[in-house]
Amino acid sequence: MAEWEVVIGMEVHVQPSTRSKMFCGCAVAPLNAAPNSHVCEICEGLPGVLPVINKAAVEACLKTALALECEIPVHTKFDRKNYMYPDLPKGYQISQYDLPMSRNGHLDLEGRRVRIRRVHLEEDTGKLVHEGDKLHKASQSFVDLNRAGVPLMEIVSEPDLRSADEARDYAMALRTLLRTIGASEAEMEKGQLRAEPNISIRRAGSEELGVKTELKNINSFRALHRAIAYEVKRQAELLESGGTVVQETRGWSEAEQRTFSQRSKEFAEDYRYFPEPDLPPLELDRDWIEAIRSALPELPGARRARLVEQYALSISDAAQIAADRELADLFEGAVKAGADAKPTANWVIGEVAPSAARPTADQLAEVVKLATSGKITRDQARAVLAESINSARAPHEIVAERGYEQVSDESSLEPIAREVIAGNPKAVADYRSGKMQALGALMADFTKRAPQADRRVANQLLRKLLG
Numbered sequence: 001m002a003e004w005e006v007v008i009g010m011e012v013h014v015q016p017s018t019r020s021k022m023f024c025g026c027a028v029a030p031l032n033a034a035p036n037s038h039v040c041e042i043c044e045g046l047p048g049v050l051p052v053i054n055k056a057a058v059e060a061c062l063k064t065a066l067a068l069e070c071e072i073p074v075h076t077k078f079d080r081k082n083y084m085y086p087d088l089p090k091g092y093q094i095s096q097y098d099l100p101m102s103r104n105g106h107l108d109l110e111g112r113r114v115r116i117r118r119v120h121l122e123e124d125t126g127k128l129v130h131e132g133d134k135l136h137k138a139s140q141s142f143v144d145l146n147r148a149g150v151p152l153m154e155i156v157s158e159p160d161l162r163s164a165d166e167a168r169d170y171a172m173a174l175r176t177l178l179r180t181i182g183a184s185e186a187e188m189e190k191g192q193l194r195a196e197p198n199i200s201i202r203r204a205g206s207e208e209l210g211v212k213t214e215l216k217n218i219n220s221f222r223a224l225h226r227a228i229a230y231e232v233k234r235q236a237e238l239l240e241s242g243g244t245v246v247q248e249t250r251g252w253s254e255a256e257q258r259t260f261s262q263r264s265k266e267f268a269e270d271y272r273y274f275p276e277p278d279l280p281p282l283e284l285d286r287d288w289i290e291a292i293r294s295a296l297p298e299l300p301g302a303r304r305a306r307l308v309e310q311y312a313l314s315i316s317d318a319a320q321i322a323a324d325r326e327l328a329d330l331f332e333g334a335v336k337a338g339a340d341a342k343p344t345a346n347w348v349i350g351e352v353a354p355s356a357a358r359p360t361a362d363q364l365a366e367v368v369k370l371a372t373s374g375k376i377t378r379d380q381a382r383a384v385l386a387e388s389i390n391s392a393r394a395p396h397e398i399v400a401e402r403g404y405e406q407v408s409d410e411s412s413l414e415p416i417a418r419e420v421i422a423g424n425p426k427a428v429a430d431y432r433s434g435k436m437q438a439l440g441a442l443m444a445d446f447t448k449r450a451p452q453a454d455r456r457v458a459n460q461l462l463r464k465l466l467g
């Protein structure tokens with residue numbers, strides 16, 4: 001694999017957080033809505049109706065484009081992309097072709113600038129539901145138009161990504177950015193962010209691009225990573241065995257963990273784009289664009305750099321914290337409330353991030369201070385944090401109520417150390433015969449007998465008594 005260079009570009013479809021659809025007044029349906037319960041003449045594509053542009057969707061698209069440092073042209077328009085498919089009753093999708101809402105931006109990952117070709121707006125299609133299984137031929141198909149006409153932003157990158165890791169990092173960074181600026185909730189599992197990577201490989205050092213394949217509708221970061229890794233390996237094996245890569249669209253089978261051919265580019269569609277005659281060209285007001293730009297919050301990339309600078313965090317800690325605006329606010333709030341930056345970062349990354357329940361900044365600050373001062377043990381601090389989130393009470397009240405106080409006094413811990421030694425003859429024999437790891441089992445028993453024991457003192461005591 002070493003002699004191959006991987007080249008990946010990505011199209012990402014994002015559903016902006018709007019209440020209504022792109023060109024009609026229908027509400028955007030929740031996932032569990034009854035089929036065809038959120039439709040009207042416009043999104044059903046009946047003849048003679050007039051679409052109207054959703055201003056909130058335009059604003060979300062401009063926000064996103066500005067956060068990606070795109071240029072916003074004064075003139076933009078919508079176009080018809082013509083094709084026939086049962087989930088598209090109009091026979092065309094309204095999208096943007098040659099005058100997209102934005103161009104030429106970028107998103108910086110650690111060590112890699114990814115150029116953004118364009119961010120434009122379009123509408124989603126409906127959904128087909130097949131009854132029966134594919135092997136025995138579906139007996140019936142249904143069309144659900146709840147999603148038809150839902151706004152979508154399409155974010156198209158240049159082929160600047162060089163590995164499955166980078167492609168996943170890029171998609172995650174986009175999600176963080178979209179959430180930070182409030183343009184989309186960007187939940188992949190709800191289909192609000194769908195990635196379509198195009199992948200090719202070439203001999204290292206070559207300037208020419210290889211033949212690419214495009215993977216459709218990937219809906220988790222894990223699947224994105226695995227599908228790209230699979231595809232890179234497949235292409236390399238094909239080329240190394242003297243074969244050629246066919247330009248085509250491929251799907252990802254989660255069950256079989258492989259990509260499979262969907263349709264080849266030999267039958268590439270000719271969409272016959274033309275300007276949407278029912279919508280006026282959009283002349284974007286410069287003052288509005290500047291107002292949106294100046295209202296953007298601090299972006300994740302800038303915040304990551306500031307966390308390193310201001311709190312002396314490592315780049316990787318800062319990146320993890322800045323990747324979630326809520327976490328980053330919590331971290332900064334706890335430090336402001338008097339906790340030290342480094343242990344607070346450890347608590348945020350190790351304890352708060354993996355859990356759904358979030359403490360307030362004051363609760364976290366207090367727990368971090370209690371733990372770092374040695375007043376309570378790490379395990380106790382964890383329990384106090386959980387309890388204080390649950391009951392919305394201050395950590396010190398919980399410590400007082402539970403009688404938590406770390407015991408560091410050797411004379412009161414020594415009897416427990418003796419009990420531990422008497423109760424674990426096997427581990428003691430192992431330790432004395434040189435198996436240092438047996439100390440772990442003894443420490444575990446110690447903590448069970450005396451959860452409030454200072455682990456450092458307990459460890460020293462055991463070593464001393466075991467000679």
Ligand SMILES: [Zn+2]
Pocket residue numbers: 021024025026038039040041042043044149
């Ligand atoms: Zn509608």
